[in-house]
Every structure is written in structure tokens, then in C-alpha cells.
Amino acid sequence: MxxxxxxxxxxxxxxxxxxxxxxxxxxxxxxxxxxxxxxxxxxxxxxxxxxxxxxxxxxxxxxxxxxxxxxxxxxxxxxxxxxxxxxxxxxxxxxxxxxxxxxxxxxxxxxxxxxxxxxxxxxxxxxxxxxxxxxxxxxxxxxxxxxxxxxxxxxxxxxxxxxVASPEGAIQKMTSVLAYIEAHLADNLTVEELAALLHFHPNYFSRVFKRTTGLSPIQYVNRKRMDKARHQLAFTGMSVSAIALSLGMEPTYFSRMFKEHTGLAPSEYRESFA
The missing domain is CATH 2.60.120.280 (Regulatory protein AraC)
Structure with a gap:
């Protein structure tokens, strides 16, 4: 591969x-x-x-x-x-x-x-x-x-x-979008912005994206942000506020979303690695 x-x-x-x-x-x-x-x-x-x-x-x-x-x-x-x-x-x-x-x-x-x-x-x-x-x-x-x-x-x-299945075609359409998301997690990404990368209508883009990844574009972006946040909490000394800002999120909103995704507050998650 x-x-x-x-x-x-x-x-x-x-x-x-x-x-x-x-x-x-x-x-x-x-x-x-x-x-x-x-x-x-x-x-x-x-x-x-x-x-x-x-x-x-x-x-x-x-x-x-x-x-x-x-x-x-x-x-x-x-x-x-x-x-x-x-x-x-x-x-x-x-x-x-x-x-x-x-x-x-x-x-x-x-x-x-x-x-x-x-x-x-x-x-x-x-x-x-x-x-x-x-x-x-x-x-x-x-x-x-x-x-x-x-x-x-x-x-x-x-x-x-x-x-062996449809991902072959999806690779050509979505690899650049997934890479763009990874590189711009701190930005206020919108469906319209991502759709424009492929010159797709936003509604059509959302359908193709979900069929490819199993998630809506916004769900996928938020999951990648939480994945990065978990890594930073476990392996860096960055404060919770600094991590939130590095992901383009207000700290209170970030903490709420993190707990929704993991069941733990960011500080509790970090303590589990102490």
C-alpha cells in the first residue's frame, strides 16, 4: 500500500x-x-x-x-x-x-x-x-x-x-481534504471551505464525506481535534487553555466537548497518565 x-x-x-x-x-x-x-x-x-x-x-x-x-x-x-x-x-x-x-x-x-x-x-x-x-x-x-x-x-x-472497495475512488477525492483538515485544526473550518477544495456543492460534499469516513465533516474535525488534545494532555506540559487555543477553541467550550468525547474532564484525563 x-x-x-x-x-x-x-x-x-x-x-x-x-x-x-x-x-x-x-x-x-x-x-x-x-x-x-x-x-x-x-x-x-x-x-x-x-x-x-x-x-x-x-x-x-x-x-x-x-x-x-x-x-x-x-x-x-x-x-x-x-x-x-x-x-x-x-x-x-x-x-x-x-x-x-x-x-x-x-x-x-x-x-x-x-x-x-x-x-x-x-x-x-x-x-x-x-x-x-x-x-x-x-x-x-x-x-x-x-x-x-x-x-x-x-x-x-x-x-x-x-x-478492494470504493475507498479507491474516495482516496482520489478525499486524501487532500483529510490532509487539509489535519493541517488546519486550529482554524474555523466550515463545510463550505472543505467542499470548495474539491469544487463540490456543500450538500453533495457532506454526503460523499460521510459515505467515505462514516462521519459528517464537522464530526470528523471535532474527533481529530479531540485526538490531538488527548495526545497533548498525555505527552506535553501544555496547559488546558493553551491546548484549547492551539485547536482554535475557547477553553470552556473545549473542556465541555472533551468531556463529551472521553467521559473525563481534560484535567482528569491528564491525571490518569500521572
Whole structure:
């Protein structure tokens, strides 16, 4: 993936919407089998031990211990046992969408990858399962963080990754806009100003932008501002007021927006890194 596409995907993935349906560890029974069905969710299997098979479309795989398998949503698939020593596996069912598009319809990735550091991935799944089972009010955040870490590990092991869906066209239209936003977070950016970069009508631009990123232009700008603010609070000594002004925001309004996005006041967020 060239530098232009990497820049686009880095910004595009900031709009990723995740939802975990179930996460667990299982020693599958001999009856573990299903053939030629089409699920509406993605499935991750991290094989710790045993043997069996998974299939996507007409391709069948026999993952070994230490393998991470991704079975994408809305694809014909099968799975089953092949002997007495059945899979012991960590697993997760989840959705991952970008502006209504399944993530793994937009990216071409392998079904099975070998993991370089299985104990590290096991620890990620342990965190995911613990968060999924926890009643704590912060558990949803921890659950998403753990799943994001697992998906990042999967994509790292899947290199090179190819884009296969509409983002190719969106790259040409939106890369310059996303770069402009990054460079002008301190400015009073408007939809009209951003639309003018592509010579689009503002209403049409807003539709294309949301279809591409999953967010409206203003939502995207505010998210990038809060991302930068979190980094500055964690890694610099800038005051809250100075950070707000560096983002072109009045300090009181900035503090209110930051708490809406993170659940913490800026000072509380900084203290969590102390």
C-alpha cells in the first residue's frame, strides 16, 4: 500500500465502528460443524491447540496452533472437526463497519495468518474476554480497545493489505481534504471551505464525506481535534487553555466537548497518565 493510500486509511479507520457480540475460550466438541452458511457478523478464531478446518467460499484451510483466522461477515463459509483432537480456541464474533460498509469487504486480507508472538495475542484475548464479561461501566471501552489491538495485530501479520472497495475512488477525492483538515485544526473550518477544495456543492460534499469516513465533516474535525488534545494532555506540559487555543477553541467550550468525547474532564484525563 503506497504512502497516499496509507495516509487515507489511517484517517479513514478513525471512523471504524466496532461491536462485540460474544468473546470466549472454548474446547470445541466433536460435533462442532456447520456447512455453507452466511453469517452477518465477522468471526475471529485464535487456535491454541488441536485440529480442524475453516472454509470461506470454495477455499478450505487447516489452521495450526498459533494461527489467527478471520471469517468475514456475509461470506459463505464452513467449519468443522477433522479428528479426536479438536480445536482449543479463543474466539470472538463482532461487527466492524466504516460508514455502513463492512471493513473486511473494503480490505483484502487472508483468512489465516501465523502469529509471531502467540503469548502476546493470548493476553489480548484474555483482556477482551474479561472486558466482555465485566459489569463495570468502563468495560465497553476496554472491550473495544482489546478488539482493536487484536485487529491491528491481524492486519500487521496480513501485510501487504490491499483495498478492494470504493475507498479507491474516495482516496482520489478525499486524501487532500483529510490532509487539509489535519493541517488546519486550529482554524474555523466550515463545510463550505472543505467542499470548495474539491469544487463540490456543500450538500453533495457532506454526503460523499460521510459515505467515505462514516462521519459528517464537522464530526470528523471535532474527533481529530479531540485526538490531538488527548495526545497533548498525555505527552506535553501544555496547559488546558493553551491546548484549547492551539485547536482554535475557547477553553470552556473545549473542556465541555472533551468531556463529551472521553467521559473525563481534560484535567482528569491528564491525571490518569500521572
Amino acid at each position: 503506497d504512502n497516499e493510500k496509507q495516509t487515507f486509511w489511517r484517517s479513514y479507520l478513525s471512523g471504524l465502528q466496532l461491536s462485540v457480540a460474544v468473546a470466549a475460550y472454548t474446547k470445541v466438541p466433536l460435533t462442532w460443524r456447520d456447512d455453507d452458511y452466511v453469517p452477518d457478523i465477522n468471526k475471529l478464531y485464535f487456535i491454541e491447540d488441536g485440529e480442524g478446518y475453516v472454509a470461506v467460499g470454495d477455499d478450505r484451510y487447516y489452521p495450526k496452533p498459533g494461527s489467527l483466522c478471520l471469517l468475514p461477515a456475509e461470506r459463505r463459509q464452513s467449519y468443522g472437526t477433522t479428528g479426536e483432537q479438536t480445536f482449543s480456541k479463543y474466539w470472538c464474533h463482532f461487527t466492524a463497519k466504516l460508514g455502513g460498509l463492512h471493513l473486511f469487504h473494503a480490505l483484502e486480507v487472508p483468512v489465516v495468518v501465523r502469529i509471531d508472538d502467540p503469548p502476546r495475542l493470548k493476553a489480548m484475548f484474555d483482556r477482551l474476554i474479561a472486558a466482555h464479561q465485566s459489569p463495570d461501566w468502563t468495560a465497553g471501552m476496554l472491550e473495544q480497545a482489546a478488539l482493536l489491538e487484536i485487529l491491528a495485530a491481524f492486519l500487521e501479520q496480513s501485510r501487504p493489505v490491499a483495498a
